[in-house]
Amino acid sequence: MSKVLVTGGAGYIGGHAVLALLDAGRDVVVLDDLSTGFREAVPAGVSLHQGDVADSTLVTRLIAAENIDAVMHFAGSISVPESMAEPGKYYRNNTCATLSLANACVEGGVRGFIFSSTASVYGETEICPCAEDAPPAPVSPYAASKLMSERMLADLESAHPAFRVARLRYFNVAGADPAGRTGQRNPNAAGLVKLAVETAVGKRDTLEIFGDDYPTRDGTCERDYIHVSDLAAAHVAALDYLEKGGAGTTLNLGYGRGYTVLELVAALEKVLGRTLNKRRAPRRPGDPPRYFSDVTRLNATLDWRPAHDDLDEILRSALKWAGALA
Numbered sequence: 001m002s003k004v005l006v007t008g009g010a011g012y013i014g015g016h017a018v019l020a021l022l023d024a025g026r027d028v029v030v031l032d033d034l035s036t037g038f039r040e041a042v043p044a045g046v047s048l049h050q051g052d053v054a055d056s057t058l059v060t061r062l063i064a065a066e067n068i069d070a071v072m073h074f075a076g077s078i079s080v081p082e083s084m085a086e087p088g089k090y091y092r093n094n095t096c097a098t099l100s101l102a103n104a105c106v107e108g109g110v111r112g113f114i115f116s117s118t119a120s121v122y123g124e125t126e127i128c129p130c131a132e133d134a135p136p137a138p139v140s141p142y143a144a145s146k147l148m149s150e151r152m153l154a155d156l157e158s159a160h161p162a163f164r165v166a167r168l169r170y171f172n173v174a175g176a177d178p179a180g181r182t183g184q185r186n187p188n189a190a191g192l193v194k195l196a197v198e199t200a201v202g203k204r205d206t207l208e209i210f211g212d213d214y215p216t217r218d219g220t221c222e223r224d225y226i227h228v229s230d231l232a233a234a235h236v237a238a239l240d241y242l243e244k245g246g247a248g249t250t251l252n253l254g255y256g257r258g259y260t261v262l263e264l265v266a267a268l269e270k271v272l273g274r275t276l277n278k279r280r281a282p283r284r285p286g287d288p289p290r291y292f293s294d295v296t297r298l299n300a301t302l303d304w305r306p307a308h309d310d311l312d313e314i315l316r317s318a319l320k321w322a323g324a325l326a
């Protein structure tokens with residue numbers, strides 16, 4: 001039976017995708033260099049190959065030896081501020097590595113390729129809800145590195161129609177596996193939910209709220225938070241879609257509605273049963289005020305519906321994983 005290769009499968013989102021694939025009865029192989037991933041994130045029984053996705057000799061050998069028919073590609077660098085300081089690292093680890101991997105996949109006869117992209121390709125857009133045909137305008141090397149990868153993959157697909165690609169643009173991913181099997185292990189991850197949870201467990205003194213004078217219902221920025229397990233399940237649905245003959249596509253992954261920073265913090269405090277130490281801080285440069293997904297194409301394309309579209313559930317799972325709740 002053919003197997004699915006998950007690059008970055010020892011990481012946060014990749015690790016949840018491995019579980020979603022196993023839950024769907026798929027055979028999975030992980031390729032991860034463990035630079036930010038964790039060996040213990042890979043479930044028992046799944047083989048972990050420690051190596052670089054840009055090592056085409058390794059990837060070519062893996063595709064043949066493990067009978068790989070599909071690839072989910074999560075491996076890469078993900079910090080926007082770091083990408084500003086070290087753009088070369090981002091074009092190397094994201095763009096160049098994806099090209100190398102994709103070429104090896106085309107040559108190895110891989111048919112389905114699911115690419116981990118980001119809604120930050122839309123940049124500081126004022127279009128909200130934001131659909132996939134909104135003009136991309138990345139403002140960071142991170143977002144540009146992902147957009148360039150999307151473009152390369154689309155060109156490879158045009159030239160090699162047997163190689164079909166779903167490019168999935170994530171909105172704000174948060175939470176942890178509802179069964180507690182995995183969660184965010186990366187100490188350097190820095191999204192709002194992660195930072196709020198760290199404040200809840202005392203790893204951080206104060207949560208800063210960046211900007212309270214945006215043109216939104218309470219002055220703080222509005223974002224589309226999606227449960228990581230729903231996001232992971234959407235990857236499996238995207239693979240099913242490609243395997244049933246679906247054309248390559250670009251899809252937003254979000255729930256299609258937003259919560260403000262203050263709404264999120266209030267929800268977390270309610271779930272936690274106490275208040276967080278927090279303070280107002282200046283706006284963070286580059287933050288669009290309102291940013292959520294248009295889910296029309298997602299709903300029309302994939303046989304997938306969210307199972308955890310509930311802010312309290314997202315926050316409860318993240319707090320539980322961090323040990324802040326029983």
Ligand code: UDP
Binds near residue numbers: 191210
């Ligand atoms: N944010 C905040 N305090 C923090 C981290 C984030 O107020 O310590 C805000 C941030 O300005 C944005 C929202 O929370 O409006 C989500 O930020 P995050 O970095 O999680 O994701 P982004 O939407 O920037 O990709």
